[in-house]
Amino acid sequence: MTRYNCLVCPGYCCSHSRIAVSEFDIARLARHFDLTVEQARTKFTYHYQTKEADEQILRHQKDHIYKSVCRFFDTTERRCTIYAARPNVCRKYPYGNKCGYYDFLKFERMHQDDQEFIPSA
Ligand code: SF4
Ligand code: SF4
Numbered sequence: 169m170t171r172y173n174c175l176v177c178p179g180y181c182c183s184h185s186r187i188a189v190s191e192f193d194i195a196r197l198a199r200h201f202d203l204t205v206e207q208a209r210t211k212f213t214y215h216y217q218t219k220e221a222d223e224q225i226l227r228h229q230k231d232h233i234y235k236s237v238c239r240f241f242d243t244t245e246r247r248c249t250i251y252a253a254r255p256n257v258c259r260k261y262p263y264g265n266k267c268g269y270y271d272f273l274k275f276e277r278m279h280q281d282d283q284e285f286i287p288s289a
Contacts (some may be wrong), residue, residue, distance in 0.1 A: 172270035178286055180269040181261050181262065182241045182248065183234035183256035188223040189213055200253035214238065226255070233286060 189197075191205075198208035209224065216225045231237040248254055262268070264289045276287040 170265050172265075172267035174270075176283075177246075177267075177270055178233050179241060179246045179248075180234065180273075181258075181267075182238045183231065183236060185228070185236070186216060186221070186223065186240055187226040187238055187257060188216075189226060189254065189255045189257070190224075192227065194224065196253050196255075197250070200250060264283075 171274050172197045172217045193215065195205050197203075198205045199214055201208060203211065213224045228236040229239045229241070229243070231241070231243050232245075237243065238248075239247055240254070242249050248258070262270075265274055268287075272287065277283050277285045
């Protein structure tokens, strides 16, 4: 049973700075937006390379809660705008029936006695 509720969460997972996508994900985005794969790659992603990583990452936008979130996130409604075409990593997250951030959020809201409270992550 799922022990988290994304509908009451401001979308912390979409603020991760490195949301890596595969060639398959980029091709799906391209189809969704009726673009070529190269257009989708340039418009929606950038190349991130360090000694430890070599990834294609989703671009971000500014956000009033987490400073920066995925470019596909609706910062008012707090939801993904491309749910049907979202990358695999977003489909898998949080990799089980629990979400650590949701537990943290629930705990902080209970202690603040405020169901709208958003703790700094
Ligand atoms: S951080 Fe957890 S509860 Fe919040 S939207 Fe992501 S998966 Fe859902
Ligand atoms: S594609 Fe959608 S689910 Fe994935 S990080 Fe962006 S807004 Fe969140």
